[in-house]
Amino acid sequence: MNKDAWYQYFTECEAVTDRNAELVEEKFKECEAYTEKMLKKKYPECGVVFTGHAEAIKAGYFTIWIDTGNVTHKNIKLEDCGIKPVELNSYPVRPDQA
Numbered sequence: 001m002n003k004d005a006w007y008q009y010f011t012e013c014e015a016v017t018d019r020n021a022e023l024v025e026e027k028f029k030e031c032e033a034y035t036e037k038m039l040k041k042k043y044p045e046c047g048v049v050f051t052g053h054a055e056a057i058k059a060g061y062f063t064i065w066i067d068t069g070n071v072t073h074k075n076i077k078l079e080d081c082g083i084k085p086v087e088l089n090s091y092p093v094r095p096d097q098a
Helices: 003-042 053-058
Strands: 046-048 061-067 071-077
Touching: 003 046, 003 053, 003 061, 053 061
Parallel strands: none
Antiparallel strands: 046 061, 061 071
């Protein structure tokens, strides 16, 4: 086994993981901005749900909470808001599969 190749692989994987997390957080901020600008007109007492937001954004939606005396939740598709889906970076090929 080539130790240097594995070291490079894991270093690249870490960089991709970090960058993908940044991309998801940037998209989450877009969702928050859309909620503040547009959804608050329809649902004055609402906000974006933080729990599970990364998985939701990767799946193409985000969740808001709406308080009308009872708190409910609603999934909003990114495409319905004019928000482009997040484009995540691909991970490198493992050295033993190259």
